[in-house]
Amino acid sequence: GAVVSQHPSWVICKSGTSVKIECRSLDFQATTMFWYRQFPKQSLMLMATSNEGSKATYEQGVEKDKFLINHASLTLSTLTVTSAHPEDSSFYICSARGSGSGSYNEQFFGPGTRLTVL
Amino acid sequence: QKEVEQNSGPLSVPEGAIASLNCTYSDRGSQSFFWYRQYSGKSPELIMFIYSNGDKEDGRFTAQLNKASQYVSLLIRDSQPSDSATYLCAVNKAGGFKTIFGAGTRLFVKA
Numbered sequence: 209g210a211v212v213s214q215h216p217s218w219v220i221c222k223s224g225t226s227v228k229i230e231c232r233s234l235d236f237q238a239t240t241m242f243w244y245r246q247f248p249k250q251s252l253m254l255m256a257t258s259n260e261g262s263k264a265t266y267e268q269g270v271e272k273d274k275f276l277i278n279h280a281s282l283t284l285s286t287l288t289v290t291s292a293h294p295e296d297s298s299f300y301i302c303s304a305r306g307s308g309s310g311s312y313n314e315q316f317f318g319p320g321t322r323l324t325v326l
Numbered sequence: 327q328k329e330v331e332q333n334s335g336p337l338s339v340p341e342g343a344i345a346s347l348n349c350t351y352s353d354r355g356s357q358s359f360f361w362y363r364q365y366s367g368k369s370p371e372l373i374m375f376i377y378s379n380g381d382k383e384d385g386r387f388t389a390q391l392n393k394a395s396q397y398v399s400l401l402i403r404d405s406q407p408s409d410s411a412t413y414l415c416a417v418n419k420a421g422g423f424k425t426i427f428g429a430g431t432r433l434f435v436k437a
Binding site: 299 | 424
């Protein structure tokens with residue numbers, strides 16, 4: 209399957225700081241990338257969908273000014289958590305989807321980034 | 327009604343048995359269906375996808391799709407303790423753009 213990387217794999221920061229998480233598709237062009245958040249023992253929650261070169265579409269209840277998403281190229285999307293607070297501590301996972309022939313719109317997930325805000 | 331429903335479990339099966347995981351969906355126009363496995367503390371990994379009615383087999387895994395009943399299942403034969411994980415059912419809605427994930431079923435395979 210296709211490979212998606214995320215960096216960093218974990219980060220600890222102080223309350224009020226901003227944290228940037230990178231998501232890269234390593235061996236395919238990702239026309240669409242998704243950002244999810246998962247709290248312990250809970251299901252995946254889709255935060256936003258981004259298409260290369262256009263503004264991200266945020267799910268209801270997700271603050272677009274707090275979670276900044278940039279999908280600058282077909283292989284890179286970034287999520288910036290601005291002015292992070294302890295309640296933002298979570299497991300953030302990106303996924304990527306290509307659009308080549310034979311694709312059934314499956315998503316390939318990155319390994320996730322565990323964010324802890326002190 | 328949730329768009330994709332799964333029994334949260336846990337589903338417990340003995341080693342070597344068949345584990346049967348079920349999922350129903352509400353959008354009759356849904357086109358593609360996926361099963362992901364997620365180990366604790368890890369991100370989901372794609373196991374199988376299916377888009378036609380019937381069965382699709384890959385090793386110990388068989389996905390079954392019944393569009394008339396809006397039902398998709400995953401069978402795991404010869405279950406192993408390493409299969410213990412949460413299994414997520416995902417459905418591509420009509421139009422193919424948005425994927426909806428179920429909440430997942432926790433599977434425990436007892437040695």
